[in-house]
Amino acid sequence: MSDAIKHECGLAFIRLRKPFSYYLQKYGTVLYGLNKLYLLMEKQHNRGQDGAGVASVKLNIEPGHPFLHRIRSANHQPIADIFSKIMGEVKDLEQYQPDITQHPGLMKGHISHLGELLLGHLRYGTQGKNLVEFCHPFIKRNTIPARNLALAGNFNLVNTDELFDLIGIDPGDFQKQSDLAAMMEVIHHFLVRADEASPGSLDVAGLLKKAVPLFDGGFTVGGLIGNGDSFVFRDAHGIRPAYYYISDDVVVAASERAAIRTVFNVGENEVMELMPGKGLIVKAGGEVTVETILEPKERRACSFERIYFSRGSDEKIYRERIALGYNLSEQILNAINHDLKNSIFSFIPNTAEVAFYGLWKGMDDYLERVKVQRILSWGKDFSEEKLREMLSRKIRVEKVAIKDVKMRTFITEDTSRNEMVQHVYDITYGTVRKDTDTLVVIDDSIVRGTTLKESIIRMLARLSPKKIIVVSSAPQIRYPDCYGIDMSKLGDFIAFRAAVELMKDRGKEACLQELYDRCKELARTGQLHTENVVQGVYKPFTSEEIADKIAQLITPPEISTPVQVIFQTIESLHRACPTNTGDWYFTGNYPTPGGNKVVNKAFMNYMEGKNVRGY
Template sequence: MSDQIKHECGIAFIRLLKPLSYYQEKYGTTLYGLNKLYLLMEKQHNRGQDGAGIATIKLDMKPGNRYISRYRSMAQNAVSDIFSYVQNKFVSIQEETPELMKDAEYLKQNVSFVGEVLMGHLRYGTHGKNSIENCHPFLRQNNWMTRNLVIAGNFNMTNVDELLEQLYELGQHPKEKADTVTVLEKIGHFLDDENQELFDEYKKEGLSNVEITQKISKNLNIANILRRSAKNWDGGYTICGIVGNGDAFILRDPAGVRPAFYYADDEIVVAASERPAIQTAFNIPIKDVKEIEPGHALIVKKDGTVSQEIYRDPVEKRACSFERIYFSRGSDADIYKERKKLGQLLCPQVLQAVNHDIKNTVFSFIPNTAEVSFYGMVEGVNEYIRNLQKEKLIKNKENLNDEQLDELLSLRPRVEKLAIKDVKLRTFITQDADRSEMVAHVYDTTYGIIENHVDTLVAIDDSIVRGTTLKQSIIKIIDRLHPKKIIIVSSAPQIRYPDCYGIDMSRMGQFVAFDAAIQLLKERGMEHIIEEVYQKCKASLLLPKDQIVNHVKEIYKPFKQQEISDKIAEIITPEGTNAEVQLIYQTLDNLHLATPHHTGDWYFSGNYPTAGGNKVVNKAFVNWKEGNNQRAY
């Protein structure tokens, strides 16, 4: 994505099902779990670069001994910083008594972070709150082991105000207005309730408090706690939690918006936001990694029992398609195929735009995240060429001379590395004019590959949000090569609507497609639609959220997709550009064809998977109209 946006978060969870000595004997290290947690987090580093954190729990520790450890970091390389901190715990042992590094029981009793239950989190701050206090995991502490709670997640809730009000009604006083706090306190409240109900029950049976504590630990009903906690949540989420006794859960929202995968055998249970991270860290074949079902929680009890239980009725699955287009690493087997398919499906539009003139067209990609869809586009062009060659050979085999035959058989796509991002360059100058000039040099280009004013450049991007990098940098640079025409191709459809489930796209003014539609309405004397939509959106905010519809769709309704694409091309073309600039976007139908199992497309279609999404989009429009730059949820 040439326009950088913050997005997503990543979770990593490990439960060791055997004693720590087992891993020392089989794998040569008591730190097997920590080593694997590090790998899981590094293999998901793409999901969070604002901070990271880990937490571990030791099972069956005697009272008075520390059994929960947590460390969070906002360092530039937060994952490395965290595990350097953990590694320092072992320095004196390695230097003074190295034989103790093989003593699993000694390490568990004497060194923090050596435990059987491990959690990791990578954070992208979607709304600018970047402090150590905003880094997961979050911890709710209590002297009762089974009332302690650690959570981390990849989520945004659309109804934070409503959830906060419910906490007030329960008598709580949260320390801040944030969905992470509300989720922690909501689960914590019903965890307390479950503890109290069990305590009262066992007290009536005449058990001692020590006996009661053991019984509570054994019989905590995690699924019931989650059912009560998540009853009114509206959002996209994957949330990982550990109770102080060692019970753990990973739950996924009812529409399956956010991803969650797991693997379990007799040694280990592992969960993560991305499948390849599990495959790579544990050398597991793809068929053995399972998906946590929407509306389900993967529950690992302290005794090692693993189950997947419904905590909320699943609804129509609307898994995030942006995961497939951009956010997840392309090393997932299915995602790789889907991204290639996205590029291939664009070929008919691209070939039409270049008048099928392969000889005078150069194909490339910007930025590197578009590389896989670029391969698909090139494969599509090659398929077109093969069919063309076959057709001409069959029809003209008697009339082709050697020169014509050589020319026909030599036809192939001209593929070049066009733009290279200069990762060392920093736009540190604060004045707007100077910053704009510096941004124009963030990308370098390859000279000498274009025939002046003859060749057309086709450059594929995975998606276009704001279009600012294209305008301020990429198109300016490409135009210096003197092409006849520049065609920017987006493997994703036009981004028209805000996201409210974990991606930093919450304001209408961020979208160049929205800007284009507004300009078209004004140019064609249809400004009354803007005012009408504003009034409808404002009135809708007084309704219950399940009665609200997305009125912002009416802004786009008067126009065909190509009309908006042409206007976007006009907006992002810098003044003084000599080449003609054209934009080609993926269609929604082709998106669904390429990603059939990930139909969450609300940022493109406006069809939100939860009722709260419609409220958010209408609120975002009201905010835009009133000049309010706040988030809409």
């Protein structure tokens, strides 16, 4: 993605079902669980680099000894920082007793995080500051083991104020900035009540059934309880991803299927999806159940997981990204007038590469059909040279754009900084025939358009192509997200700015004021959540008209090369990604009432000139 956006966090949960001596005997190490947790987090490091955290609970600890531990880091490489500290304890002990790793009891007693219950988290901050205090897991401590709680999740909530009011808490400045703080207070509130009602025998599913329906958002959340119970639950629409694997040795859950498959070397069918509204409950004795926590609703799993966020090593995601590129073939062929001879195809590194392969296949399939038709039309009137020339025709593919990963824009003075931004991407000279070739480049999505205008278009224009076509494997991003992706300000979206410019071009500015007045009236009557008023901004225009205006907006004034922008359609998106139909950032059709409230609030902020979040 050329315009980087921060997004969903990553979750890693492990419950060891055997004594530590078992893992020493079978796998050769007492640290089996911690090693797997480290790998599970590293295989999902794409999901969060603002920070990381690990919590652990030890079972059957003598009274008075600590059983709940947590370590967090907001360093540049937080996962490495955390596990180097954990393993540092082992190295320190080995100085005094070199063979201590062969003694499970001593290891458990001396290594803080050597617990049977492990919870890891990778953070991309969408709320709060990028400080260690905001890193998950959060913990609640109590003298009663069953009232100790560690919680971490991949989510955003849009009703945190209401949650604090519900349980009678006046939140402090820190709590106001953290969704997890609100969720923690609510779950802990019901945890304490459950323990009061049945001391020594928690009904985990029961307490979750009381707490979780109060949350408006998209979420996958994991929790460890001090009595040894643990859980992972998912929202009713399945917005945020969750997968799990159960064996005699372990219970595992994570945000991505491929991470579990790789770390535990298991087949695709062995890793199950935690379905919408379900909770994975593991009791202190190791018994596992999957229970309905929320009544499942229409599945609206986030399509951005398939387009960009999840790693493409999952075979289904890989095929879907191929399909995203392939589905764009017809639009692109029309845009180049089916002139493959004078067209070059490339991608904007690096995450668009798989969609590019799909596009390449689409072009190649078309070329094969052309070859067959031409050869058949010749009848017997052809020579070996003519046939050889036809068969040798290929799709012209080049690595045109190269991201200079070492480039950093340290300079803050505007003119100099803009000069630096222009050189974040470099080009491969000699790949394009001047004023002859059309250059087609594919990106995952176009969010703000800033990098395209300030860097990519300028750099590509230096090759002097006849035309530049920028292709997005995602549809136009028109609306804020409030379920885990850091897209909350309408004014940031190039599609929104394009629609506003079209209104100005056609003398329809009054429409914006009418929509704003409608939002204010809904806010006055407490109905801001009932409809998405902002859909009216786009209603007067076709997708093609908005795409053409976006092309104008991302073309620097000094560039004379024609620029066209092509977007994936909603229909072709759903054909490519049939199980992840969440598309509210493209269509404005939010799965929960809080989404409408957020988009309307974001529009009001825009109209009032407030550069703040919509939630």
